Amino acid sequence: MIRTMDNAPPSKSKTSSLSGPIQVTDGLYLSNASVASNYICLTAHRITCVISVYLENTDHHYPNFQYLHFPMGDTPDSFLFEHFETISDKICIVESNGGRTLLHCAAGISRSPSLCLAYLMKNNGLSLLAAHTLLKKRRPIIRPNNGFWEQLIRFEMELFGKNTVQMVNSPMGLIPDIYEEETKNMIPF
Numbered sequence: 001m002i003r004t005m006d007n008a009p010p011s012k013s014k015t016s017s018l019s020g021p022i023q024v025t026d027g028l029y030l031s032n033a034s035v036a037s038n039y040i041c042l043t044a045h046r047i048t049c050v051i052s053v054y055l056e057n058t059d060h061h062y063p064n065f066q067y068l069h070f071p072m073g074d075t076p077d078s079f080l081f082e083h084f085e086t087i088s089d090k091i092c093i094v095e096s097n098g099g100r101t102l103l104h105c106a107a108g109i110s111r112s113p114s115l116c117l118a119y120l121m122k123n124n125g126l127s128l129l130a131a132h133t134l135l136k137k138r139r140p141i142i143r144p145n146n147g148f149w150e151q152l153i154r155f156e157m158e159l160f161g162k163n164t165v166q167m168v169n170s171p172m173g174l175i176p177d178i179y180e181e182e183t184k185n186m187i188p189f
Helices: 014-019 039-044 080-096 111-124 128-138 146-160 177-183
Strands: 022-025 028-031 049-052 066-069 101-104 167-170 173-176
Touching (some): 022 128, 028 111, 049 080, 066 080, 080 111, 080 146, 111 128, 167 177
Parallel strands (some): 049 101
């Protein structure tokens, strides 16, 4: 079992937790694209593998790092589901070889957090709700799009035979029930 960073001290500043890499588990970091191009930051966090999930592949490829690129848009119809297993397995392999993975998309809000949630379910045995709670605590700006939520809910059902998050109707349309309270009094434009 991979230890999650539940008890890690909070980041020194809000800025570093929003723009810099955050440690999700011993072997997994999450960030935006700018971190992936920052050699000093990558080496300071002992990153050995960079997984990029966005359309452009503009990462600087430094020697001695593994790079994987999954060209995906941040749209509800982008099919991340087909990469949940592959990316989760790669993160485990890197960690078992003593390395660390940086998983990122453009902003670190939707695509890469969705893949982190899939990883936490598959490899740490966390429910989708527990994985989201943990990740949201570490990186408060995460907000997978509704299509990714639907895929994560499907993945949770495949893994555990039950769901801890459901899609529900709201004034804003279909949303995950974890956002239900915050949208309750919203009026759509």
